[in-house]
Amino acid sequence: MIAFENVTMRYAKNDAPALQDINAEIGRGDFVFVVGASGSGKSTLMRLITLERVATTGQVLVAGHDLSTLPTRKIPMLRRQVGTVFQDFRLLSGKTVSQNIAYVLQVLGTKRHTIKQLVPEVLELVGLEDKGRRLPHELSGGEQQRVAIARAMVNKPPILLADEPTGNLDPGTSAEIVSILDRINRTGTTVVMATHDTTIVDTFRKRVIQLRDGVIVRDQAQGEYAVVEEGLV
Numbered sequence: 001m002i003a004f005e006n007v008t009m010r011y012a013k014n015d016a017p018a019l020q021d022i023n024a025e026i027g028r029g030d031f032v033f034v035v036g037a038s039g040s041g042k043s044t045l046m047r048l049i050t051l052e053r054v055a056t057t058g059q060v061l062v063a064g065h066d067l068s069t070l071p072t073r074k075i076p077m078l079r080r081q082v083g084t085v086f087q088d089f090r091l092l093s094g095k096t097v098s099q100n101i102a103y104v105l106q107v108l109g110t111k112r113h114t115i116k117q118l119v120p121e122v123l124e125l126v127g128l129e130d131k132g133r134r135l136p137h138e139l140s141g142g143e144q145q146r147v148a149i150a151r152a153m154v155n156k157p158p159i160l161l162a163d164e165p166t167g168n169l170d171p172g173t174s175a176e177i178v179s180i181l182d183r184i185n186r187t188g189t190t191v192v193m194a195t196h197d198t199t200i201v202d203t204f205r206k207r208v209i210q211l212r213d214g215v216i217v218r219d220q221a222q223g224e225y226a227v228v229e230e231g232l233v
C-alpha cells in the first residue's frame with residue numbers, strides 16, 4: 001500500500017537530510033505508529049505520502065503509484081486515497097460539524113442526496129450522530145478531533161494518516177481517539193499515526209517505526225514491541 005525505497009529528503013540543497021535512506025513497507029490494512037523525538041522526521045514522512053513534499057532521492061509508492069513520476073494532474077486522485085488528520089483539527093470555524101464533512105464531498109462533486117446519506121453515516125462511525133448541527137467551538141477537543149476523523153474518512157480512502165492526532169488532548173480522550181482509529185483500521189483502512197505519546201504506543205501495541213535524526217532505528221511488528229526506548233520523546 002505504501003513503500004519507501006532508499007528515500008532521502010532534504011528541504012533545501014544544503015540542509016542536513018530530514019529523512020535519510022528510508023526503507024519501509026506498510027501493507028494494506030496495517031496500523032503503524034511512527035515515533036521519534038521532535039525533529040526526527042515523522043511529519044516529513046507523512047508529507048511524502050501526500051506529495052506535499054517530494055523525495056530528493058529514492059522512491060515513494062502509494063496505492064500502486066510511484067510518486068516520483070506521478071503527473072501533477074493525478075495528485076488530486078492520490079490525495080483522495082489518503083485521509084489526513086492533524087493535531088490542530090483544522091475544522092472550518094464558521095461551518096457546522098455536518099457542513100465541515102459535507103464540504104469535502106461537495107468539492108469532489110458528490111451528488112446532494114449521496115452527501116445527505118454519507119454525512120450521518122460517518123458521524124455515527126465516530127460517535128457524533130447527535131452533534132451535526134454544532135459549530136466546532138461548541139465541541140470539546142476530543143469531539144473536534146472526531147469530526148476531523150469523520151471528514152478524513154467520508155470518501156472512504158484506503159489510507160488514513162494521523163499526525164500527532166492526540167497532541168492537544170488529555171490521556172483519556174487520546175485513548176478514545178486512537179480507539180476510533182483502531183476501529184477504522186479493523187474495517188480495512190491502512191492507518192499511519194505519528195505520535196510522541198508513549199502511553200498510547202504501549203497501550204495499543206501496534207507496529208512501531210521509530211525515527212532518530214531522519215533514520216529508521218527500529219521497525220518492530222505488533223506484539224514484538226515491549227518498552228519505549230529512552231530518547232523517544
Ligand SMILES: Nc1ncnc2c1ncn2[C@@H]1O[C@H](COP(=O)(O)OP(=O)(O)OP(=O)(O)O)[C@@H](O)[C@H]1O
Pocket residue numbers: 011012017018036037038039040041042043044045
Ligand atoms: N518546512 C521545512 N523547511 C525546512 N526544514 C524543515 C521543514 N520542516 C521540517 N524541517 C526539518 O526537517 C527535520 C524533520 O522535521 P519533522 O517536522 O519531519 O520532524 P517531526 O519528527 O515531525 O517533529 P515534531 O515531532 O516536532 O513534529 C527537522 O530537522 C526540521 O527542522
